[in-house]
Amino acid sequence: MRIKQLYLLVCVLLLSLPVFAQQVSFTMEAPKIVELGEQFRLAFTLNASGQSLKLPELTDFDVLMGPSTSQSSSYQIINGVSSQSVSFSYLFVLRAKKEGRFPISAASIIVNGNHYTSNTLTIEVVKGSSKPSGGGVDAPTATPGSVPKSDLFVKVIVDRHSLYKGDHAMATIKIYSKVNLNGFEDITLPNFEGFWSQDVVLPQQISLQRETYNGEIYNVGTLKKTLLFPQQTGVITIGKVKIDCVVQQRVKAPKSFFDDFFDNFANVRATVTSDPVMITVNPLPAGPANFSGAVGRFDLRSSITSTSVKENDAITLRLDVTGSGNIKLINAPKLKLPADFEVYDPKIQSNYTASAEGLNGNISFEYLFLPRFAGDYTIPPVDFVYFDAGSGKYVTKSSQEFKIHVAKGDGSQPANVRSIFSKEDVKYLGKDIRFIKSNIELNPKGTIFFGSFVFYLIYLIGLSGLIALYLFYQKRIRENANVARMKNKKASKVALRRLKEANGHLISGSTEKFYESVTRAFWGYLSDKMTIPVAELNKDRAAAELANHKASEGIVTRFIQIIDTCEFARFAPGGGNEKMNEIYVEACDVMSQMEKEIN
């Protein structure tokens, strides 16, 4: 010690290099668990030189020795950089007085005027085992060459025995020992069938730590820590762990004088196997269709390389899922891109560390796509659905929506791209039924116009209308016909009467009236006979009508002659009674002839 100090002094003096102050650490160390009556060390370590150390009160323990101070220092030059470290330690030897958990409060020290406090500790004191432990060396065993099961065993400890599929459990393989373990020869680990497993990185060197198990103190070594993600539901059994250990054991040799002074030790091989462990895996509750398979707690972030590009320029959309859970097993969320974008498979990168909380870290999905045609597009938010095993619910995180403006390409580059798709068929994105109709005209059931009462009624009305019209017309025709017949019948009578009237005028000698009566007799007769109004009659018409009524040519000429004579005589009287008489006779004759000929 003295020499070391001297050395240090010489070095410092010779080199007189600046000493860089290190981070001061002041720690307290003690075993966590001790047996009642066991002696143990409580040490304070300081990596600097300090003053006025204030120690905590140690009323719960017997202080057997201490504090004893020790100091060490080192000085090194690496690549021209020198560093120096000093270490002071204060040591106590304590003995536990009673069972229980006893806290030891912090100690404090002053270094370079600054106040530093150490950590605090809690020491658990348990009832000692029946065998007094002799400083790590066992008392001779009853049967040499074998190790009792209670002294050396291996356990697979699972932190949860019931969990959801996709959730994780931590399996720890620990070896418990009360004997002097020298090493392991062969370790057979279970292959965790039914799980996806991820080992937690442990220090290479297995260090034994004191732990209580069933109220006894064991030296415990953690061999392996593995995160287990069940891939199937039901009860999954984790197989046995089998370890061949080498144990140093004191052998009872035949008693001799020397044996009392020197113990004989032998390496004994002991094989320990663990009990199988069962884990119940529950299926996940029914979830949404776009469930990503992620179980844990996650956060989603999204980013895009560019929102304004030219045709056929690549865009990368990146989704980052950060959190803890079964990161490795997350499926890429589905990106809903506009239909004529060219999309490549997403690039998936994950980065995580395994810990008791599961896999911590992030997984990123990079979607590369090319917009092929100019326009404004919207990439809808991507839903990332994970199952939160803590709350037993599905959680949806949505990324942000991106609007992309695609400008027309410059023509030279896209030409070769587009030539492949020179002409495109209309792309059918999906097939579904046509949508419901909203404009509904409801009819009471069974009311079809065709064949209804009204339908037939319309026919009937039409038909009866026609029949009525026809009958009405027929009646009119009949009536008209009657009038004509009556007139026809009366015609000769009227004519005769008028001729008689003319005869009267002839006798009385009134010439004008006589001719008038004869003319009227003829016109009236023809009018009645042929149903022609008198006003419409003249000589030509009468001649034509008579010809129509099949009167002979002679009678027509005679009739015309009479009319001519009468009209002439009316306006140029003269000729006397003789002429009138002649006319009268002629008129009577023509009349009777006409009556015979026309009908």
Added chain:
Amino acid sequence: MKSLIKKYSLLLLIVIICSISKGQSTTVKDSLAAANQSYNTAKYQDAIRKYQFVIGQGFEASELYFNLGNAFYKSGNFTYAILNFERAKKLAPNDADITYNLDLARTQIIDNVVSLPEPGFQRWLKQFISSQSINFWGIFSITTFFAFLFLFGQFLLSRTFRTKQLSFWFSVAAISISAITFTFGSHLKSKLVNHNSAVITDRSVRVKASPSETGTELFIVHEGVTVQLTDQLGEWVNVSLPDGNKGWVKESAMVKI
């Protein structure tokens, strides 16, 4: 005077019919709108219930059956979707949407029944008849009947021979057209009124050669197949499939369209 009374009574009848249907449909219209709303928000079971309520009130429309069929389709019940599309098609034989959805629904059922090709003229005639609604043919028939009445009236009342001749032949043509379109209409109506087709609703039906349980089993049809009913004997119905197969099936295995 008589014709005036007739006219007014007809008018009155029409008004009464209209007012009855209007009065009833105020509540029905609400549930119809609610049904459409349920369909829009993808609550298809809800929509089905509401459409069926409207039908239960004694109303019908091809669109109503169409929407109900859509709701059944969306809820995965393709058999009833087919049934309702068939009912809609009966009311509107020439609606392209109904035909499209019916064809799509038929792709979802188990059996793929290929219909026999019909003779060209018969197919053409059927297509022609069903290209228009019943009421179209009815109105067409009435219109041509009135044209006939007019022409025949001309024939009866005109005096010149030429008019008489022309109007006679035209009236003969008009009454023929009227009679033919009336036949078309009554053909469609008989198809509508007589339930002579049905949709199989049982999952799987064994078609027998005779109307009894012990009859020889001819073939198996599954739900969703549309069959023509040709005969009935008690609870047994003689059906013929679109592919020409015939056999006897229990009436309870199907729903008439």
